[in-house]
Amino acid sequence: MSVVPVTISHTVELEIDGENVRVREGATILDACRAQGRDQPTLCYGDTLTPINACRVCVVEVEGSRVLVPSCARKAEDGMVVRTDTERVRHSRKMVLEFLGSSVDLTTAPNVDGWMEEYEAKPERYGPPAPPAPEGARDRAQAGHHHAGDGQTAATVAQPVKVDNESYIRDYAKCILCYKCVEGCGTDWQNTFAIAVAGRGFDARISTEYAAPLPDSACVYCGNCIAVCPTGALMFKSEHDMREDGTWDESEQTVTETICSYCGVGCSLELHVQDNSIVKVTSPLDHGITRGNLCVKGRFGYQYVQNRPDEE
Amino acid sequence: MDLRLTNQEPTEAERAAVDSVLGPPDSAWVGGERGDDGHAAHGGHAARAQRHLLLPVLHALQGRAGWISQAGLGYACRRLTVPPAEAYGVASFYALFALEPRAPVVAHVCTDIACMCSGSVELVAELERTIGPSGERPSNGSAIWLESPCLGLCEQAPAVLVTRAGETPGEHSISKATAVDVSAALAGTSEQRTETLAPQTEGGGDGLRLLHRVGTIDPGSLDSYRGAGGYEALRTAFDIGPAGVIREVTDSKLLGRGGAAFPTGRKWDAVGRNPSMPHYIVCNADESEPGTFKDRVVIESDPFALIEALTIAGFATAAEHGYVYLRGEYPLAWSRLEHAIEQCRSRGLLGDDVMGRGFRFDIELRKGAGAYICGEETALFNSIEGYRGEPRSKPPFPVDKGLFGKPTVVNNVESLLNVLGILHDGGAEFARIGTEQSTGTRLFCLAGCVQRPGLYEAPFGVTLREVLDMAGGVRDGNDLKAVLLGGAAGGFVGPDMLDLELSFEATRAAGTTLGSGVVLVFDQTVDLVPILLRIAAFFRDESCGQCVPCRVGTVRQQEALLRLAADRPRGSVADETALLAEIAQAMRDASICGLGQTAANAIDSAINSLRVFEPQGA
Structure with missing residues (x-):
């Protein structure tokens, strides 16, 4: 054991799956797992956001704790004994993946297929999906009231895509309610507060006030919600339209890194280009200044770059 | 911003x-x-x-x-x-708020498990026939009726809460409601009609520790309360000082009565010592557990006792601000507590200089708006602070970061009431009542198929049989089928468990819980399957929606039960009960808060202890 006292107050040592690991004080169990090379599945976690620990797919067993704990949020403590691959952990992760897979469209969520396989999740065992809700029905759901059905179909959050502006779409049939867009729009980054979680329980949803269309809301089209969405529920309209047309092809895309030319902040841009057209714009999450965030100009104001005479 | x-x-x-x-x-x-x-x-x-x-x-x-x-x-x-x-x-988080135009008068008709045993099913059927479907405004009417979760009038079922919007808005409760009552409510001609059912107090309440003033004092009169020994405990507290109060409460071994059974003395001590200021004391009176009505009875009948106890808690923990978070469905308790707080303010028992002893303390009343989850302590903080009533992640615990991020004591109404007796008799004396680990007396909410439903008090260690006998046993001489202990988040026990000792340790050892003191009785005439479906619907409605295991798990649980109830399982019955067990395990292990962690308990116990879905089962 280490006998150097100077490090004691700044690091903690814990045991993960039988191996000791030392991390800085304040690090989470997830940080410790990653430091050790044992990545855990995460959905609602974003390294640029305050952990909300809502999805529960990263849960681990901590000795002495009655229930499983979210590794993304729980701080590592000296002497903690953590297990990431017990029967209980695997079961809860499997069920979380099944619950989401059976109620949400995860077709554009990266990584999920691999986890489904790893944890042997079978979302189809809850029965065929219930028919999608008509437009606006989920927005109007009254807390404390629901229509139960007969159990022969599995309730889902399926509903029509919200297309109410030229910049981005909201496909809440793909929403796992991870709160990341709300955090990005609110106190974590943008401080615009255009969206919040509304309703309750299975009817909880991301919403503007009274489900107003985005142009009538406080939205400033920074698109920072798109940047953190883990499932593709929030998407550039350009990407959405191309996917609808069947022309979206990431293997045909190049990414050009550049600096936004609009103002002096100098945000990093990644221009995703397909067929010589910009199809979406991102900013690297690990960039020291922007942390993945942009404003409306950097995110959506790229048309001037490709004002080609032949398209006039 | x-x-x-x-x-x-x-x-x-x-x-x-x-x-x-x-x-x-x-x-x-x-x-x-x-x-x-x-x-x-x-x-x-x-x-x-x-x-x-x-x-x-x-x-x-x-x-x-x-x-x-x-x-x-x-x-x-x-x-x-x-x-x-x-x-x-x-x-949009709260069931009592409408975000679309709605009729100004609404009759909320309880369809929860206690009322189901006493006529709510028939009442709803009659309302559908005579008035129309739930939520639909009859032609020429300015009123609707809606189905409601438990209204906390279980001992006087079926219950109705009437809310009336307008220049002078009002709410009132109607117990033992009939379709005629609901029609009157919709016509605007009904008024408050409830009773106080605490049968042990008939004739004086001698020997009772928590209910002894119920029915014997005027709940609207501070003098009446003081005449019955009120405010002696606060005087004692001032004499022995904050450390003395905490010592007595610790010696009493009082465990919290809200469900988690945490030692009250330890909680108070942790907040009292916490250097971060200010401190807050919060009384959780958001009892919404189906089958629970004890806080309502106590506040309606003895509101000053709660104020005195809260003042003592504030004094002991160096808190100047107290909050009482009362559920929104208790209009009578609200008005009586509000009136009592005002009387205390005007008489110097709340305010800048309580009893002239240099202690500043005041209480704010907060009204819930139809959300069971707000009874979870951290959800309650969020609700008070003006945020959605979503539970917070623990740690940090309320004693470190509670209301407004400050050290906070949260106590259930019943826990606080016990403090008065503890200061009267001394903690050590209190600890002699009950059992070794569960000291004092407990309030039991007897409802369902019992002869004399109501609120009862008995020392811990009393058996289930004795408690049932206090309420006159199963009504109409029927046979007992099952008892739901602890409410929807509790568990069913069968007639073979009548000799179960009701204490924290004995119920825990038996794999069940006392929870909020619910003893909901079902006789052989009750079909438990609809009861289970109602419990499943309740948790689906009341989940805050924050975490996946609870948000979706409560839905999948309900769907599986619906298939079983209709005898249309996916695969075999055993496949479905195995699926329910898997759902239950994930909700218990991975949910953020106690709601999700307990949302499968009652259903689990009905399947595994009462064998509800087995051919020869209940």
Whole structure:
């Protein structure tokens, strides 16, 4: 054991799956797992956001704790004994993946297929999906009231895509309610507060006030919600339209890194280009200044770059 | 914060409703007239610090107009500097708020498990036949009826809560309701009609520790309370000092009565010692556990006792601010407690110098709006603070970071009441009552198929059989089928468990719980399957929706039960019960809070102890 006292107050040592690991004080169990090379599945976690620990797919067993704990949020403590691959952990992760897979469209969520396989999740065992809700029905759901059905179909959050502006779409049939867009729009980054979680329980949803269309809301089209969405529920309209047309092809895309030319902040841009057209714009999450965030100009104001005479 | 508000103008009524809580606006910034100072802004921090008034403002809007309009909410947002999307998220969280135009008079008809045993099913069927479907406004009517979760009038089932919006909004409860009563309610001619059912108190309440004043004092009179020994405990507290109070409470080995059974003395000590100031003391009176009504009876009958106990808790833990969070479905308890707090203020028992002993303490009353989850302590903090009632992640625990991020004691009503007796007799003496690990007496909510439903008090260690006997046994001489202990989050036990000792340790050892003191009795005439379906529907409705295991697990649980109930399982019955067990395990292990962790308990126990879905089962 280490006998150097100077490090004691700044690091903690814990045991993960039988191996000791030392991390800085304040690090989470997830940080410790990653430091050790044992990545855990995460959905609602974003390294640029305050952990909300809502999805529960990263849960681990901590000795002495009655229930499983979210590794993304729980701080590592000296002497903690953590297990990431017990029967209980695997079961809860499997069920979380099944619950989401059976109620949400995860077709554009990266990584999920691999986890489904790893944890042997079978979302189809809850029965065929219930028919999608008509437009606006989920927005109007009254807390404390629901229509139960007969159990022969599995309730889902399926509903029509919200297309109410030229910049981005909201496909809440793909929403796992991870709160990341709300955090990005609110106190974590943008401080615009255009969206919040509304309703309750299975009817909880991301919403503007009274489900107003985005142009009538406080939205400033920074698109920072798109940047953190883990499932593709929030998407550039350009990407959405191309996917609808069947022309979206990431293997045909190049990414050009550049600096936004609009103002002096100098945000990093990644221009995703397909067929010589910009199809979406991102900013690297690990960039020291922007942390993945942009404003409306950097995110959506790229048309001037490709004002080609032949398209006039 | 850069608010974007719509230009919709609130009606005069909506404006008046908001101003009735916040006072008139003092600048153009918050919706008033532009003054001589032109564009000066008086909002900012001062306005944002009022966010905790959002819930009272929403109540005012709902009460005035019968629903919360976008313009009304927008005005509230301007006054409080709250983003409209967030305020909408808060308003839409509560079942008692409507965000679309709704009839001004609503009869909320309880369809929960206790009322199901006493006629609510028949009542609902009759309402559907004579008035129309739930939520539908009859032609020429200005009123609707809605199905409601437990209204906390289980001992007087079936129960109805009537809410009336307008210039003088009002609410009242109707017990033992009939279709005629509901029709009268919808016509605007009904009034409060409930009783106090605590049969042990008939004839004086001697020997009772918690209920001894119920029915013997005038709940509207401070003098009546003082004449019955009221405020002696606070005097004792002042004499022995905060450390002395905490010592007595610790010696009493009092465990919290809200369900978690945490030692009250340890909680008080942790907050009292915490250097971060201010400290808060919160009384959790949001009892919404189906089958529970004890807090209601106590507050309706003995409101000053709660105020005195809360004052003692504040004194012991160096808190100057107390909150009582009362569920929104208790109009009589609300008005009596409100009246009692005002009397205490005017008589120097609350305020800057309590009893002339140099201690400053006051209490704010907060009304819930139909959300079971707000009984979870951290969800309750969020609700008071004007946020959605979503539980917080623990740690940090309330004793470190509670209400407004400050050290906070949260106690159930019944836990607090015990403190009065502890200071009267001394902690050591109190600890002699009950069992080794469960000291004192317990309030039991007897309802369902019992002869004399009501609130009963008995020392811990009493058996289930003895408690049932106190209530006259199963009604009509019927055979006992099952008892639900601890409410929807508790568990069923069969007739073979009648000799179960009711204490924290014995129920835990038997794999069940005392929870909130619910003893809900089902006789052989009751089909338990609809009861289980109602419990499943309850948890689906009441899940806050924050975490996946609870949000989706409660839905999948309900769906599997619906298939079993209809005898249309996917695969075999055993496949379905195995699936339910898997869902239960994930909810128990991975949910954020106690709601999700216990949402499968009752159903699990009905399947595994009572064998409800086995051919020869109950």
